[in-house]
Amino acid sequence: MANIKSQKKRVLxxxxxxxxxxxxxxxxxxxxxxxxxxxxxxxxNKDELVLAAIKLVDKGVSKGIFKANKAAREKSRLMSA
Incomplete structure (x- = not known):
């Protein structure tokens, strides 16, 4: 564990x-x-599930969890399947 107060906060x-x-x-x-x-x-209900998954993938990109290329790949995979 860090000794500096700001670093302790960053860890949390x-x-x-x-x-x-x-x-x-x-x-x-x-x-x-x-x-x-x-x-x-x-x-x-396959179309609804695909749209819900695409929405979540886009949300992940906007939050910076996924990169844009990964999102595009996943969405393409969902649409072509």
């Missing part, structure tokens, strides 16, 4: 943001998986 805030990022990443992965499974099974 970094941990807080790490957990938030981890949560959103997990949510995105789950949404993508659900959308791909729905597309392969020709479910009735």
């Amino acid at each position: 805030t970094n941990e807080k943001s790490r957990l938030a990022n981890k949560s959103l990443k997990s949510e995105v992965k789950t949404a993508i998986k659900k959308a791909l499974v729905a597309k392969s099974e020709n479910a009735t």
Whole structure:
């Protein structure tokens, strides 16, 4: 643990943001998986699931969790599947 007060604060805030990022990443992965499974099974709500997954991916890019190329790749993969 750091000795400097500002560094102690940074350690705490970094941990807080790490957990938030981890949560959103997990949510995105789950949404993508659900959308791909729905597309392969020709479910009735597949378009809604794909749109929800794309929305989450875009949210991750705007928050700086994902890079733009990764988002484009995931969205392309979802749309072509």
